[in-house]
Amino acid sequence: MTMPLKAKTRPVEAYIALFGKVARRKDLLAGGYTAWNVKQAVSSGRIRCVSRGYYALPDASPLDLHFARHQARRTCFTKAEELGLWIIKPPPQPHVAAAHGRPVPGCLVHRVSGGQTLLDVLRQCVKCGAEVEALAVLESAVVLRQCTIQDLREAFSGREDTAGRAIIDMIDPQSQSIAETVGRYHIRKAGFNVQAQFYIKDVGHLDLLVEGVLGVETDGKRFHDTPEGWEEDLRRDNLLVIKGKWCLRIPAKVVLYHPELMTRWVRQALEMINHAQNPS
Structure with missing residues (x-):
């Protein structure tokens, strides 16, 4: 912005x-x-x-008018959502910027004077949100070409920006969706090696490849819940079996809202693969 x-x-x-x-x-x-x-x-x-x-x-909207009547504007995750950046879930209360710093009914107030740039909003997200929430927003800003990684590095160059720099180091500009970003984050945090957008001949790119042996597809409704998407998924799944590749297909809502279940499935699948490759 x-x-x-x-x-x-x-x-x-x-x-x-x-x-x-x-x-x-x-x-x-x-x-x-x-x-x-x-x-x-x-x-x-x-x-x-x-x-x-x-x-x-x-x-x-009535919400925009409510903000204006209290001399407030959208900011932080609320502004990021308006800009089309990736938000795991909207905050319980809208985040607003107000120079006066006074309470705004139903809102979380950031005391902000003057205008805001996109980078100002991203800095607020890092301060306010969990690491994975901030990663989703920052990574989407790069993927959607609203800023560059270099822009982020310059914006988070201060002594107080250690957390921001750690998040920037996690960014993958090739990410295709918020589900892929969040899935990659949680699987790595669980201690597994993860490659994103791994290419397999005749199949195409897998969202994630875990420990070099297990594919993970993070399926959202937008691209998969259509006749064409269903047929393409069948084609890819059949070719993966023919090529001897293991793959989990995990709904995006599980990845985003129940990551502990996703990581449990990944761990169980890796155990099965290890048993199949190394029978006792």
């Missing part, structure tokens, strides 16, 4: 859309608009003033 470019000929409402559904007056003025531009947009009904210094699009 880089700060929007100068307004130039862009309508006020289009500029607000770059921030989401609500923008601060100071951001509009910094973008090159005048108080008269803003007043005209309000008079014509293209935007509305919802709180002192905050302007919203007509289709702004």
